[in-house]
Amino acid sequence: MSAAPAVEISSLVKRYDGVTAVDGLSLRVAAGTITAVLGPNGAGKTTTIEICEGFRRPDAGSVRVLGLDPWRDGAALRPRVGVMLQEGAGFYPGARPVELLTHLSRLHADPLDVPMLVARLGLDTLGRAPLRRLSGGERQRVALAAALVGRPEVVFLDEPTAGLDPQARRSTWQLLDELRAAGVTVVLTTHLIDEAERLADHVVIIDAGRVLAEGTPQELTSGVSDDVIRFGGPPRLDVGSLRAALPDTATVREVAPGSYEVTARVDPRLLATLTSWCAANDILAEGLQVGHRSLEDVYLELIGAEGTTR
Ligand SMILES: Nc1ncnc2c1ncn2[C@@H]1O[C@H](COP(=O)(O)OP(=O)(O)OP(=O)(O)O)[C@@H](O)[C@H]1O
Ligand SMILES: [Mg+2]
Numbered sequence: 001m002s003a004a005p006a007v008e009i010s011s012l013v014k015r016y017d018g019v020t021a022v023d024g025l026s027l028r029v030a031a032g033t034i035t036a037v038l039g040p041n042g043a044g045k046t047t048t049i050e051i052c053e054g055f056r057r058p059d060a061g062s063v064r065v066l067g068l069d070p071w072r073d074g075a076a077l078r079p080r081v082g083v084m085l086q087e088g089a090g091f092y093p094g095a096r097p098v099e100l101l102t103h104l105s106r107l108h109a110d111p112l113d114v115p116m117l118v119a120r121l122g123l124d125t126l127g128r129a130p131l132r133r134l135s136g137g138e139r140q141r142v143a144l145a146a147a148l149v150g151r152p153e154v155v156f157l158d159e160p161t162a163g164l165d166p167q168a169r170r171s172t173w174q175l176l177d178e179l180r181a182a183g184v185t186v187v188l189t190t191h192l193i194d195e196a197e198r199l200a201d202h203v204v205i206i207d208a209g210r211v212l213a214e215g216t217p218q219e220l221t222s223g224v225s226d227d228v229i230r231f232g233g234p235p236r237l238d239v240g241s242l243r244a245a246l247p248d249t250a251t252v253r254e255v256a257p258g259s260y261e262v263t264a265r266v267d268p269r270l271l272a273t274l275t276s277w278c279a280a281n282d283i284l285a286e287g288l289q290v291g292h293r294s295l296e297d298v299y300l301e302l303i304g305a306e307g308t309t310r
Contacts, residue, residue, distance in 0.1 A: 012061035023209030036200035082152035093132035108150035231285035
């Protein structure tokens, strides 16, 4: 990579009492890209992001944001970095959204246009209600607007679309796409794997304070991994018999009653074997589909269906 990374985390460690929340995590975020950090509850996402924001001090390792140390150089970084905390907008419960954004915009040299931001995030219908009277999703949108209004070079967004309705989520995605096009670096966390897939240039999957896997969504879902064939049929088919008909490395599962998944290196011959087996058993394979494994498949496999490995 030629350009200096916007964010560089090296061997970061953070402990709380007995808990090691971040356990030797390293990460580079290229400038002008969107990075999505995925991981189960308690994986260390918020802790990592809050260290990048300068809110927490690392126990070991180093973090550089725009080449600066967020803990020591907070004053220099603050005007250049936008921050949205998890369950945002706990700030100023009596403030009115537009007034708050106008106030924040005046603290910055080259802010975004407040009426534009207000309209884009659907805040124009909120009138003069103070933050404490807004719904959770409305407060969330105000927090996002507050993170962006200063036209930051880097934004850290901790679950920015949690609790947003589908339309607001879409507007947020569009806004983040536009920011990226304008050269802004975005680091966000999410539990929505389709959001990461749709939005991110780079996806980082973490668990127990470490990076388990990273890459573009394509890199994470292709490579050496098998493909998946999905089809529907009557419940409780004899999956053992289908398994026996297929090559040794294939797996067959009834993932839900009447819903089947074959994982294998798919080639035309394997597909023909599968459909012949269906024909021999008088089964119409409904909605038969051959595809790559989804990012969700990869995620669940890495994390383990049980959830966190901590
Ligand atoms: N202030 C704190 N004091 C003590 N332990 C904490 C504190 N904050 C977080 N932890 C612990 O550190 C670990 C990582 O928490 P963190 O909030 O970073 O996870 P997360 O990945 O953001 O999870 P979520 O998806 O639920 O937001 C958890 O085990 C949590 O209990
Ligand atoms: Mg969190």
